[in-house]
Amino acid sequence: MSTILFELGCEELPPKSLKTLRDALQQSFIIQSAAANITFDSIKAFVAPRRLAIQIKGISAKQPDRTEEKRGPAIKAAFDAEGNPTRAAMGFAKGLGIEASELTTINTDKGDYVGYVQTVQGQATTELLPTIFQTALDNLPIAKRMRSGASRNEFVRPVQWAVLMQDDAVINATIQGHQTGNQTRGHRFHSPDYHTIAHANDYEQLLDGLKVVADFDKRQMLIKNQVKALADEVNSDAIVPQSLLDEVTALVDFPIALRASFEPRFLQVPQEALISTMQADQKYFCLTDKEGKLQPYFIFITNIESKDPKQIIEGNEKVVRPRLADAEFFFLQDQKQPLFVLTENLKNRVFQDKLGTIWEKSERIAKLAAFIATLMQQQGQEIDINETVRAGILSKADLASSLVGEYPELQGIAGTYYARLNNEPEAVAASLEEQYLPKFSGDVLPKTAVGICLALADRLDTLVGIFAIGQAPTGSKDPFSLRRSAIGILRILIEKQLPINLVALVEQAIKGYSTSDGSKIAKMGDTFTQVMAFLNSRYRAMYTEQGVSVDTIQAVQAINPHMPLDFDQRIRAVQTFSELPQASMLADSNKRVANILAKSEGAVANEVNASLLTEEVEKSLYQTVQQAQLDVMPLLDTANYTQVLQTLVSLDAPLTQFFADVMVNSEDAALKANRLALLKQVRALFLTVADISELQL
Known part of the structure; x- marks a missing residue:
């Protein structure tokens, strides 16, 4: 039993793919080794910006021997009347390298045959490993492979070296066009030279000394701990999205966290814009106070241990300043006119070719939201119809703003900021952001009554319109995210305890497309039927995700309740x-x-x-x-x-x-x-x- 080490050294691997490559390499080895009947005690995969590696401990020296039964011609054809072997039997024996006298009889339900049970010697593990690792590399989920120089070998990045060892010995092989050896390279700047790996067990420890933390999870934990410590020093909480944390972990060999700052004047800009640009463009971790308000600090991860960290901090502060200034400029530029004036620009912006402009959509949302608000009023809820209409008219205004033009993810959020600056009623302002909730599965729902009306109206209008022009989702294609919209409608009506009938909502949404010039929906009856069927079909997806059995869902669907809240009560x-x-x-x-x-x-x-x-x-x-x-x-x-x-x-x-x-x-x-x-x-x-x-x- 021994330890195997495989390492492929490359130019910097794509950071967003690093974890996927690591996991796929390990999984491929596990599957192939099982198929080859190779056993091992433990396996650990390593990945860093310039390397992919696997260390297997307690691996078997060879495949176990196995027996194979070879079946030849039928007994009648193998021996003549005197019992002597025929040419058929002798030919079969010769092919196996044995004498005809060594043949045995195999009894089957189709008759008796001559045969022979031979022992097949298992191959040495070291003979199988090069092919296993090369196959694993060939099967990695790489969208686009490249060739380096005159080499015909393809990989995600140019390969620089390959290591394949059993304990302290090199397993000679050619992998990705490189002769395997026992030399690796450390940190690109701190330890750029080749270093000999004395033993396969020493891999991780050796790299630690060469300023490379090869274990992805260990590297990530170091980053998290450093970021938290720096945030605590200024009594703040760091915003650490998992996707950003994974990407930053994939960018560095030896993570060193540093804290920098920016001018407090930028805090007048919507913090979502500042956070967006710092996270997406600079890969920074932003800091907030205990109430979630952005602080004038950010934390970044550097890949070198500098003798003068102050220079690196100042460099990052210099780089981020123009990006924050851009966000500030767009924000101030938008304030030169009221939010309502921006709606004029929507009259020239197409929502969908056959469904009119975004302004027309805003008008439909306002009417449908008012209808929903009236229903909520009838049920005893406090909601101002005029505020709801105003919110509907302003719902898409920020799409014409400079800030959203630069940061599309701020749609709705920017509208809320501008509405408050324009002294719009708070119910109107808050609803502009809430109309897009929930954004994804499990996301929060709108809290305000007007926000609920807008969120429902927006989704229903899109749903009805897209079905009316024959662009309903098919298979895996859903360009307008109608499945997500439908589940959003159901969730809002159920979780907000709104006893509203879907039939009334869909009918009203269809009426919204009727104007003095006629209706944009040719077949209203067909559209109604299709939309209702689509909404009802979403129950299954929504409830199975919650662990509800399919037969329970079918039992309720069989009586076709039209009120989502009522449907949910029956399910329970x-x-x-x-x-x-x-x-x-x-x-x-x-x-x-x-x-x-x-x-x-x-x-x-x-x-x-x-x-x-x-x-x-x-x-x-x-x-x-x-x-x-x-x-x-x-x-x-x-x-x-x-x-x-x-x-x-x-x-x-x-x-x-x-x-x-x-x-x-x-x-x-x-x-x-x-x-x-x-x-x-x-x-x-x-x-x-x-x-x-x-x-x-």
Whole structure:
């Protein structure tokens, strides 16, 4: 058992791909070694800007020997009448390098054959490794490979050296066109020369001494700890997005964190703009106070241990100043005119070729948002309709601003800043940012009532418009993010506890496209049907992500509720019901009831004739059904679906007994019709919540 070390030295690897390359290399080796029957105790992958490496400890010296059964011609063809081997048998034996006398008989269901069991010696691991590592490199997820100089070998970056060792010995091979050896290089500036690796176990320790922290996770932890320590010194919190942390970790061999500052005057600019430019362009970590307000500091990671860090700090402060000044310029430039004036520019900006301008979209949003606000008012919520209309008109104004033109990710955020500077009502200002929430799965929802109206109106308008022009999502293509928009609509209505019907919202959104010049939607009925079907289809994606079983979702979808909040309440009720001991039997009974009713000829009566109930069992079921009908009525009025299903559990025993003792399809037509009517009432009770027969318990 020994240690194997493989390292590929390159020019600086693409930082955003570093972790992916590391993980793919390790996974490929694990898969290939398993296929080759090579075992090992542990494996560790390393990655730094100029290297990819794997260290495998406790690896087996060779593949285990294995036996292979070779089958030859049939016995009848292998031996003649006297039992002597024929030319067929001798040819088979010669091919295996044995005498015909060494052949054995193999019995199969298709007859007997001659054969031979031979032992295949396992190959030495060192013989297999070069091919395994080269294959792993060839299979790395690299979007675009390159060739260096006259070499025909392709890789993501030019390769400079290759190491392949078993303990203290070099495994001779050619990988990526380079002869393997036992020499690596350290930090590009601190230790640029080649250094000999005495033993494969010494790899990480040797590089540490050469100012290279080869372990990505260890390097990342060093960065996090240094950043936190520097932030604590000025009583601040660092903003450390994981994607930025990964990228910075991938850019350095030997991370040294330094803190710099910028002029406090830049803090008048929306902090989102400052943070955006410092993170995206400079890879800096910004600092905020405990309330989340940006502070005039930033932390950056350098790749060298400088004798005079002050010069590096001053250099970074000099570089960042023009970027912050640009953001300041755009911000001040936009303030030369009120936010409302910017809406004029939207009249020349196309939202979608067939759906008009962004200004027209703003007008539709304002009308639809006002409609939603009216519904919310009717439900007792405090919301100003005029403020909602104003917010709708201003909703896209900042798209014409210089700040958003330079920083598109600030759409909505810039509008909120400008609205406050223009002394717009706070409800209007806050809603301009909130209209884009939620931005992604699990994101926060708008908090204000006006923000909720705008968020719903914006998504509904886009959804209806894009479906109307025949550009609905197909397969993996969803250029307008309609799936995300649909889930956003459902989440808002559910999590904000808004009992609003989707039918009303979609119909109103479609009406919004009607103008004095006619409607931009040719087939309103088709558009309505398609949008409703699309919204209903999103329930499955949304709830399965929450861990809700598919059959539970199907049970509720079967009755097609049009109110998302109501849909959610039914889902929760069915989930609770599914955990009851009687749930499985009741689900089976409901399937049976549904099948019987589906096969019945003609219409089934709604009322039961009590005088035709002849069996005690069916009388008992009828009485239980009548009582259940009385009990669930007030519960349905309050949408207490969980308690409705709890109440209907009382039907379990009499329904089970009914099927055991009563023949539904009686020869007496009147009895049969009456029993079908009774089962119809049973079915109707459960369908007040969901189709329980869909459950697979």
